[in-house]
Amino acid sequence: EIVLTQSPGTLSLFPGQRATLSCRASQSVSSSYLAWYQQKRGQAPRLLIYGASSRATGIPNRFIGRGSGTDFTLTISRLEPEDFAVYYCQQYGSSPEYIFGQGTKLEIK
Amino acid sequence: EVQLVESGGGLVQSGGSLRLSCAASGFTFSTYWMNWVRQAPGKGLVWVSRINTDGSSTSYADSVKGRFTISRDNAKNTLYVQMNGLRAEDTAMYYCARGRGLDPALRAAFDIWGQGTMVTVSS
Numbered sequence: 077e078i079v080l081t082q083s084p085g086t087l088s089l090f091p092g093q094r095a096t097l098s099c100r101a102s103q104s105v106s107s108s109y110l111a112w113y114q115q116k117r118g119q120a121p122r123l124l125i126y127g128a129s130s131r132a133t134g135i136p137n138r139f140i141g142r143g144s145g146t147d148f149t150l151t152i153s154r155l156e157p158e159d160f161a162v163y164y165c166q167q168y169g170s171s172p173e174y175i176f177g178q179g180t181k182l183e184i185k
Numbered sequence: 186e187v188q189l190v191e192s193g194g195g196l197v198q199s200g201g202s203l204r205l206s207c208a209a210s211g212f213t214f215s216t217y218w219m220n221w222v223r224q225a226p227g228k229g230l231v232w233v234s235r236i237n238t239d240g241s242s243t244s245y246a247d248s249v250k251g252r253f254t255i256s257r258d259n260a261k262n263t264l265y266v267q268m269n270g271l272r273a274e275d276t277a278m279y280y281c282a283r284g285r286g287l288d289p290a291l292r293a294a295f296d297i298w299g300q301g302t303m304v305t306v307s308s
Contacts, residue, residue, distance in 0.1 A: 108292075109289070109290065111291040111293060114283075115230075119300075120301055121222075121296035126293065126296075132294075133296075142229070164229065164230055166295075168292070172232060172244075172247065173235055173244045174220070176229060176230040176231065179230075
């Protein structure tokens with residue numbers, strides 16, 4: 077079973093700064109099957125990135141997904157106040173079909 | 186408007202049963218794979234189950250296999266999960282979520298989520 081490990085657990089930054097979130101897989105995964113989600117307190121998750129690097133509909137271009145193999149990153153180029161939330165990576169594979177990382181909390185410093 | 190609305194959550198005793206529903210609107214429900222994802226209070230997201238377009242193929246997380254059954258009624262645009270033998274560790278917000286499309290690369294990500302329905306299992 078593939079394990080997705082996200083780091084850091086918590087990231088404290090100021091608005092306007094650049095955020096880099098990491099998602100590491102325990103074995104190589106297809107970049108086509110790697111997604112990122114944002115979840116704000118009390119809300120459902122929202123799809124940000126699919127296929128490791130493609131932005132979902134309506135997602136601002138400050139959200140940038142990269143990576144391949146076992147190492148993937150989500151970069152937020154310039155943090156806006158509404159970007160402070162929890163971020164999850166997710167992989168589609170087999171047994172179980174879908175796996176989420178444990179999440180990274182992005183908080184205002 | 187594309188929308189998913191869950192219902193059916195509540196408080197149930199350990200060992201009990203509950204059926205959750207997810208009503209879809211604003212899109213052709215029958216052409217999308219659908220999923221249930223849960224989130225225990227203060228914890229992360231955990232995928233629970235998946236069903237294909239006509240219900241002929243399903244998949245489950247090991248933690249619910251044999252206890253939960255996912256199904257759908259395309260005529261009613263509704264997704265279900267029947268939860269039996271509930272345990273305290275099943276306490277969570279349950280979300281239904283749509284796979285982006287039929288192709289594996291599309292259904293790999295969930296583009297539409299409901300607001301969730303809370304299930305609390307008391308021991």
